[in-house]
Amino acid sequence: MADMKTIGFVGTGAIAEAMVHGLLAEPAHVSKVYVSPRNADIAARLAAKFDDVTVAADNQTVVDHCDIVVLAIRPQIAEEVIRALRFRNEQRIVSVIATMERQNLLDWIRAEIDLVQAIPLPFVADRRGVTAICPPNPEIAALFDTLGTAVQCESRKEYDLLAAASAMMSTFFGVMEWTTDWLENNGLDRSKGQAYIAPLFESLALRANEGHVHSFHTLSEEFATKGGLNEQVLSDFETKGGHATLVSALDRVLARIEGRSTDI
Template sequence: MNRPHASVQHTIGIIGVGEIGKALVEGLRHEGGASPAIFLSPRGTRTAAELSERFEGVQVCADNQEVVDRAEVVILAVRRQDHADALGELKVDDGKTVVSLIAGVSVDALRRNLGTAAPIVRAIPLPAARERRSVTVTTPAHPTVDALFDQLGRSLPVADEEAFNVFSALTGTLTAHYAYLATLTAWATSHGIPAESAERYVRGLFENVGRALNDESRSLDQLAADHETPKGNNERIRTTWFDPGNANALKEALDGLLADLT
């Protein structure tokens, strides 16, 4: 459930207008929501231009430096492999607030790259920010940044970058979930079910599962138990497919990703 929040009072700049950058703009303008001006980098030109046309007060800048100069809160949403080239020549005034969405790049490394004493906060907003439903992990806690992400759902400040990297690794499981659903759909299709019908059913099945997650009075283990009949169909798939070997393989994959992020 979303917490009450105040409207964002700072101009915002976004460098790197990909899927997450787009979701942030859409969330800030969700259902006609007003916020101060939003300045976008020309990186991701087509998306930036489309957002500028859709929403009042959203402007595309000539270059990344103009984004920094015009915004009070600067959000860095470029890919890790591109960040050195994209940010290396920027001059960031110490009075700005920098929010880094770049996975695997520490605050210290980014500060060296930018050569600034400005506050730097790491964050992991999710695509659900566009509906103001994202739980966004941040570190360190910062009143301006946490208020921004409260407006887009809820901020979740964590103690340090070690904890932050664990959450970052968890985020890496998102597309595996979609691939799991696609595999279920393909299996049904292989047994003669029309692809459209199979996909509609799988989507509906897991949309209902997602709604159950809103009940925070029950742990995830309890939710699993409540949806399972002893010796029933769900128990059979869980115990024969998602066995200890499968669970350990997932944990090892997460450990490898965490090591890379650290």
């Protein structure tokens, strides 16, 4: 435990809660966690579950006690909250604030610190999350590797592209819902449809994550037998607007992340 770090969260929302759960799961990756009192319910819940969680009196107490500080506040209040804090030179700061410019954060922090931006997803609670971080940082990458997998981005462009890709999550579940709707509309009990579709998609994701897989295209060909049913659905999706709609949606998300017009 001697070399383990103390981590603090300024802002205690859903992502902060998920990270705390992942970091303190056995074996714990950090020795102590401080959380701000802003969301009293979540803070109290974490303190009740984990002996190593302390609810700080205020945000400055979090900063004062921690080696690593995670900024997990809403973009609308970020400047007000961050400017009020006094950070130590060489302190490690991780920002999980969505769509926030790095230079703005540095201007508000006003200290010589290591700043890493990250996009953790809720699955970090189970140590199964994939997290994009920028710029590369071995210590912060190790932290997120504990929570699943860290992808270290060499540039803000890479980071923004992965942020755009993460906007696919709701659509993933949407496809599952639409397929279940179709099954139900054609006479299958909804509970049976859900019991079939969820494991099917899980198995496909596990297959895609195997180390020897070279590309998603290879998998698509593997599962699309020539003249078969999978090939038929893929062909319909590609030729009847599905592919183009997906690309357009991702282009518009990236434009929004980069602060450009989404009228494309």
